Amino acid sequence: MSNNTECIIRTMNEIIPEQKRTLQIAIFTDGQSYKGIRDGIRLLPMDKLVIIHEEVHDRITRQTEIPFNVFVKQVASALMTQVEEVKVKSGDLNEVLEAVKSVYKNHCKDYNEFLMNVTEGGKLMSCTAISSAFILGIRTFWIDIKGVHMLPILKLGYQRILSETKLSILGALVRKNGKVESLEQLSEITGLEKSLISRHLNGTEDSEGLVSLGLVNVNKGPRGRTEVEITTLGKIVTV
Numbered sequence: 302m303s304n305n306t307e308c309i310i311r312t313m314n315e316i317i318p319e320q321k322r323t324l325q326i327a328i329f330t331d332g333q334s335y336k337g338i339r340d341g342i343r344l345l346p347m348d349k350l351v352i353i354h355e356e357v358h359d360r361i362t363r364q365t366e367i368p369f370n371v372f373v374k375q376v377a378s379a380l381m382t383q384v385e386e387v388k389v390k391s392g393d394l395n396e397v398l399e400a401v402k403s404v405y406k407n408h409c410k411d412y413n414e415f416l417m418n419v420t421e422g423g424k425l426m427s428c429t430a431i432s433s434a435f436i437l438g439i440r441t442f443w444i445d446i447k448g449v450h451m452l453p454i455l456k457l458g459y460q461r462i463l464s465e466t467k468l469s470i471l472g473a474l475v476r477k478n479g480k481v482e483s484l485e486q487l488s489e490i491t492g493l494e495k496s497l498i499s500r501h502l503n504g505t506e507d508s509e510g511l512v513s514l515g516l517v518n519v520n521k522g523p524r525g526r527t528e529v530e531i532t533t534l535g536k537i538v539t540v
Contacts, residue, residue, distance in 0.1 A: 322348045324412040326404055326439070328422035328430045330392070331357035335372050337420025340444045342376070345416055350376065351385045351408070353400050355392055355426050392426030395533045401433040402537050417441040436537050463538070466493065467501050467511055471539050474517065474531040483526040502529065511535070 325347040327338045331354075342350065354369065367375075377384040387404060389396045405415065417434045419427040420443045427443075431452065434441040441452040463471075473491045474481065481487045484495045491498065502519060504510025511517040516535035522528040 321346075321414060322412045323414040323416060324349050324351065324404075324408050326350075326401070326415065326417045327352045328355075328417065328419045328426055329353070329369070330355040330421065330423035330426050331369070333421040333423070335366070335421065337444050338376075338418060341416075341418040341420065341442070342380070344444070344449055345418075345442070346414070347380075347416070348412065349382060349385070349408075350380070351387060351404050353387045353389060353397070353404070353430070355389050355423060357423075389426075392423055392429055394429045394432065397426065397429035398433045398436070398533045398537055401430065401437065401439070405437050405439070415439040418443070420444045433537070436534070462509075464501075464508075466497070467516075468539070469493075470498060470501055470511065471516060471531060471535050474529065475536060475539050479536070480528065480530040482522055482528055484529070485526075487529055 323346040325341060325345065327341060327350060329335075329338060329352050338352070341347075352373065373384050373386060387400050389400050401417075408415075415437075417430060417439050419430050419441060422430055431441055433439075434452075435454075438454050440454050443450050469491055470487070470493070473487060477486075477490065481490070484498055487493075487498055488495050500510070502510050502512055502517065504513055512519055516532055516538060518530045518532060520528045520530070
Protein backbone atom coordinates (compact mmCIF):
# COMPACT_ATOMS: atom_id res chain seq x y z
CA MET A 302 0.00 0.00 0.00
CA SER A 303 1.39 3.42 -0.93
CA ASN A 304 2.11 6.09 1.63
CA ASN A 305 -0.55 8.36 0.07
CA THR A 306 -3.22 5.67 0.41
CA GLU A 307 -2.26 5.02 4.03
CA CYS A 308 -2.59 8.77 4.76
CA ILE A 309 -6.05 8.90 3.17
CA ILE A 310 -7.29 5.87 5.13
CA ARG A 311 -5.85 7.19 8.41
CA THR A 312 -7.48 10.59 7.85
CA MET A 313 -10.87 9.00 7.14
CA ASN A 314 -10.69 7.01 10.39
CA GLU A 315 -9.51 9.88 12.58
CA ILE A 316 -11.97 12.10 14.44
CA ILE A 317 -11.30 15.61 13.20
CA PRO A 318 -11.64 18.13 16.06
CA GLU A 319 -14.26 20.83 15.67
CA GLN A 320 -12.78 23.99 14.23
CA LYS A 321 -12.81 26.91 16.64
CA ARG A 322 -14.76 29.87 15.25
CA THR A 323 -14.52 33.37 16.70
CA LEU A 324 -17.02 36.18 16.47
CA GLN A 325 -15.54 39.60 17.14
CA ILE A 326 -17.86 42.38 18.32
CA ALA A 327 -16.60 45.93 17.82
CA ILE A 328 -18.14 48.85 19.71
CA PHE A 329 -18.16 52.06 17.66
CA THR A 330 -19.47 55.56 18.41
CA ASP A 331 -19.73 58.11 15.60
CA GLY A 332 -16.78 60.48 15.62
CA GLN A 333 -14.30 57.93 16.92
CA SER A 334 -11.43 56.56 14.84
CA TYR A 335 -11.60 53.25 12.97
CA LYS A 336 -8.03 52.43 13.95
CA GLY A 337 -8.96 50.41 17.02
CA ILE A 338 -11.33 48.24 14.98
CA ARG A 339 -8.70 47.67 12.29
CA ASP A 340 -6.12 46.75 14.94
CA GLY A 341 -8.55 44.30 16.56
CA ILE A 342 -9.09 42.56 13.24
CA ARG A 343 -5.33 42.43 12.63
CA LEU A 344 -4.17 41.32 16.07
CA LEU A 345 -6.86 38.93 17.29
CA PRO A 346 -8.75 35.92 15.86
CA MET A 347 -11.89 36.64 13.87
CA ASP A 348 -14.20 34.68 11.58
CA LYS A 349 -16.97 37.27 11.54
CA LEU A 350 -17.26 40.91 12.62
CA VAL A 351 -20.35 42.51 14.17
CA ILE A 352 -20.18 46.27 14.81
CA ILE A 353 -22.53 47.69 17.43
CA HIS A 354 -22.85 51.24 16.12
CA GLU A 355 -23.95 54.22 18.20
CA GLU A 356 -25.22 56.84 15.78
CA VAL A 357 -24.67 60.38 17.03
CA HIS A 358 -26.79 63.15 15.51
CA ASP A 359 -27.27 65.72 18.26
CA ARG A 360 -23.75 66.63 19.31
CA ILE A 361 -20.56 67.71 17.57
CA THR A 362 -17.97 64.98 17.06
CA ARG A 363 -14.69 65.01 15.23
CA GLN A 364 -14.92 63.65 11.70
CA THR A 365 -13.60 60.22 10.86
CA GLU A 366 -11.61 59.81 7.66
CA ILE A 367 -14.44 58.12 5.72
CA PRO A 368 -18.19 57.60 6.30
CA PHE A 369 -19.12 54.57 8.40
CA ASN A 370 -20.92 52.75 5.57
CA VAL A 371 -17.83 53.09 3.37
CA PHE A 372 -15.64 51.70 6.15
CA VAL A 373 -17.95 48.68 6.56
CA LYS A 374 -17.80 47.94 2.82
CA GLN A 375 -14.01 48.21 2.84
CA VAL A 376 -13.67 45.79 5.75
CA ALA A 377 -16.12 43.31 4.21
CA SER A 378 -14.24 43.43 0.91
CA ALA A 379 -10.83 43.04 2.52
CA LEU A 380 -11.92 40.14 4.72
CA MET A 381 -14.13 38.59 2.03
CA THR A 382 -16.83 38.08 4.64
CA GLN A 383 -20.03 39.67 5.87
CA VAL A 384 -19.72 42.53 8.35
CA GLU A 385 -22.92 42.98 10.33
CA GLU A 386 -24.05 46.30 11.79
CA VAL A 387 -26.31 46.59 14.85
CA LYS A 388 -27.49 50.16 15.47
CA VAL A 389 -28.19 51.67 18.88
CA LYS A 390 -29.60 55.12 19.54
CA SER A 391 -27.39 55.80 22.56
CA GLY A 392 -24.91 54.29 24.97
CA ASP A 393 -27.71 53.85 27.53
CA LEU A 394 -27.41 50.64 29.56
CA ASN A 395 -30.71 49.15 28.37
CA GLU A 396 -29.94 49.88 24.71
CA VAL A 397 -26.49 48.35 24.76
CA LEU A 398 -27.43 45.33 26.88
CA GLU A 399 -30.24 44.47 24.46
CA ALA A 400 -27.91 44.87 21.46
CA VAL A 401 -25.18 42.66 22.90
CA LYS A 402 -27.73 40.10 24.01
CA SER A 403 -29.22 39.90 20.51
CA VAL A 404 -25.79 39.45 18.91
CA TYR A 405 -24.87 36.72 21.41
CA LYS A 406 -28.21 34.93 21.10
CA ASN A 407 -28.20 35.01 17.28
CA HIS A 408 -24.65 33.67 16.96
CA CYS A 409 -23.98 31.45 20.00
CA LYS A 410 -24.76 28.25 18.08
CA ASP A 411 -22.36 29.05 15.24
CA TYR A 412 -19.40 30.48 17.16
CA ASN A 413 -17.65 29.00 20.19
CA GLU A 414 -15.63 32.09 21.10
CA PHE A 415 -16.68 35.73 21.41
CA LEU A 416 -14.41 38.76 21.69
CA MET A 417 -15.52 42.34 22.26
CA ASN A 418 -13.43 45.34 21.19
CA VAL A 419 -14.36 48.53 23.10
CA THR A 420 -11.47 50.67 21.80
CA GLU A 421 -13.58 52.96 19.61
CA GLY A 422 -16.71 53.33 21.71
CA GLY A 423 -17.68 56.53 23.51
CA LYS A 424 -17.14 56.57 27.28
CA LEU A 425 -20.69 55.58 28.23
CA MET A 426 -21.00 53.15 25.31
CA SER A 427 -17.79 51.35 26.27
CA CYS A 428 -18.77 51.14 29.96
CA THR A 429 -22.18 49.63 29.24
CA ALA A 430 -20.67 47.27 26.67
CA ILE A 431 -18.17 46.01 29.26
CA SER A 432 -21.02 45.52 31.75
CA SER A 433 -22.97 43.43 29.26
CA ALA A 434 -19.84 41.42 28.40
CA PHE A 435 -19.38 40.58 32.09
CA ILE A 436 -22.96 39.32 32.28
CA LEU A 437 -22.64 37.10 29.21
CA GLY A 438 -19.08 35.95 29.77
CA ILE A 439 -17.61 37.64 26.67
CA ARG A 440 -13.88 38.37 26.77
CA THR A 441 -13.35 42.10 26.27
CA PHE A 442 -10.30 44.08 25.17
CA TRP A 443 -9.05 47.50 24.16
CA ILE A 444 -5.96 48.48 22.19
CA ASP A 445 -3.52 51.35 22.64
CA ILE A 446 0.08 52.06 21.68
CA LYS A 447 1.27 49.48 24.24
CA GLY A 448 -0.76 46.70 22.60
CA VAL A 449 -3.84 44.62 23.42
CA HIS A 450 -5.26 44.77 26.94
CA MET A 451 -7.59 41.88 27.82
CA LEU A 452 -10.15 42.10 30.61
CA PRO A 453 -10.88 38.94 32.59
CA ILE A 454 -14.13 37.10 32.01
CA LEU A 455 -16.34 37.99 34.96
CA LYS A 456 -19.55 36.20 34.03
CA LEU A 457 -22.08 36.87 36.76
CA GLY A 458 -23.19 33.58 38.22
CA TYR A 459 -26.93 34.20 38.21
CA GLN A 460 -27.70 30.79 36.71
CA ARG A 461 -25.86 29.20 39.63
CA ILE A 462 -27.60 31.16 42.37
CA LEU A 463 -31.11 31.19 40.89
CA SER A 464 -33.41 28.30 41.67
CA GLU A 465 -35.54 26.62 39.05
CA THR A 466 -38.57 28.40 40.53
CA LYS A 467 -37.00 31.84 40.14
CA LEU A 468 -35.95 31.03 36.58
CA SER A 469 -39.49 29.85 35.79
CA ILE A 470 -40.90 33.17 37.06
CA LEU A 471 -38.49 35.10 34.85
CA GLY A 472 -39.32 32.90 31.87
CA ALA A 473 -43.04 33.48 32.40
CA LEU A 474 -42.51 37.25 32.45
CA VAL A 475 -40.54 37.07 29.19
CA ARG A 476 -43.41 35.15 27.56
CA LYS A 477 -45.80 37.90 28.68
CA ASN A 478 -43.73 40.62 26.99
CA GLY A 479 -41.99 41.38 30.26
CA LYS A 480 -44.86 42.40 32.51
CA VAL A 481 -47.91 41.07 34.36
CA GLU A 482 -50.61 43.17 36.03
CA SER A 483 -51.00 41.10 39.18
CA LEU A 484 -49.66 38.19 41.24
CA GLU A 485 -52.83 36.32 40.30
CA GLN A 486 -51.90 36.54 36.62
CA LEU A 487 -48.34 35.43 37.34
CA SER A 488 -49.70 32.53 39.40
CA GLU A 489 -51.89 31.41 36.51
CA ILE A 490 -49.09 31.33 33.93
CA THR A 491 -46.51 29.70 36.24
CA GLY A 492 -48.76 27.31 38.13
CA LEU A 493 -47.23 28.52 41.41
CA GLU A 494 -49.04 29.68 44.55
CA LYS A 495 -49.12 33.45 45.10
CA SER A 496 -47.42 33.08 48.48
CA LEU A 497 -44.54 31.14 46.89
CA ILE A 498 -44.18 33.74 44.12
CA SER A 499 -44.11 36.52 46.73
CA ARG A 500 -41.27 34.79 48.62
CA HIS A 501 -39.22 34.44 45.46
CA LEU A 502 -39.85 38.05 44.50
CA ASN A 503 -39.10 39.60 47.89
CA GLY A 504 -36.66 37.07 49.29
CA THR A 505 -36.31 35.38 52.66
CA GLU A 506 -33.68 35.30 55.40
CA ASP A 507 -31.90 32.50 53.54
CA SER A 508 -32.28 33.67 49.94
CA GLU A 509 -32.23 36.95 48.04
CA GLY A 510 -35.35 37.78 46.05
CA LEU A 511 -35.62 38.69 42.39
CA VAL A 512 -36.25 42.33 43.34
CA SER A 513 -33.07 42.76 45.39
CA LEU A 514 -31.09 40.95 42.69
CA GLY A 515 -32.24 43.63 40.23
CA LEU A 516 -34.02 41.14 37.98
CA VAL A 517 -37.60 42.40 38.40
CA ASN A 518 -39.40 45.55 39.50
CA VAL A 519 -42.54 45.43 41.61
CA ASN A 520 -45.05 48.30 41.68
CA LYS A 521 -48.52 48.92 43.00
CA GLY A 522 -51.04 49.04 40.18
CA PRO A 523 -54.78 49.82 39.97
CA ARG A 524 -56.96 48.51 42.80
CA GLY A 525 -53.88 47.71 44.85
CA ARG A 526 -52.69 44.96 42.55
CA THR A 527 -49.00 44.09 42.45
CA GLU A 528 -47.51 44.65 39.00
CA VAL A 529 -44.35 42.70 38.23
CA GLU A 530 -42.00 43.70 35.39
CA ILE A 531 -38.77 42.05 34.34
CA THR A 532 -35.71 44.30 34.06
CA THR A 533 -33.20 44.33 31.21
CA LEU A 534 -30.79 42.39 33.41
CA GLY A 535 -33.55 39.85 34.06
CA LYS A 536 -34.02 39.38 30.32
CA ILE A 537 -30.29 38.86 29.87
CA VAL A 538 -30.25 36.15 32.55
CA THR A 539 -32.90 34.17 30.66
CA VAL A 540 -30.67 33.88 27.52
